[in-house]
Amino acid sequence: MQPVFLENLFYESLKLLCFISLPILLSLLFVGLFFNIFQKITSINEQALSFVPKIITICLIFTFFGAWILNLIVHYMEYVFNNISSAIFCTL
Numbered sequence: 001m002q003p004v005f006l007e008n009l010f011y012e013s014l015k016l017l018c019f020i021s022l023p024i025l026l027s028l029l030f031v032g033l034f035f036n037i038f039q040k041i042t043s044i045n046e047q048a049l050s051f052v053p054k055i056i057t058i059c060l061i062f063t064f065f066g067a068w069i070l071n072l073i074v075h076y077m078e079y080v081f082n083n084i085s086s087a088i089f090c091t092l
Helices: 001-040 048-089
Strands: none
Touching: 001 048
16 A cells, blocks of 8 residues: 555544534533533532433534535545555555
């Protein structure tokens, strides 16, 4: 295998990981921060109060961004499968 292909593959996989995880992590960060502040203000120490909105947020994020995430994964896999054979057979 060519080192350039492996470097590009590694770079694309990290970029894909960041693009996929960014909407999920940012939304959970803001929802968790909001409900933790709400719990500290009202002195409510119920764990389900912060857990249930996070689950709802994940469902909403996958509803809105699920097609986009799946599209990114499909394009990445097409890139890998189209270029892996040329990268293997060029070194032989």
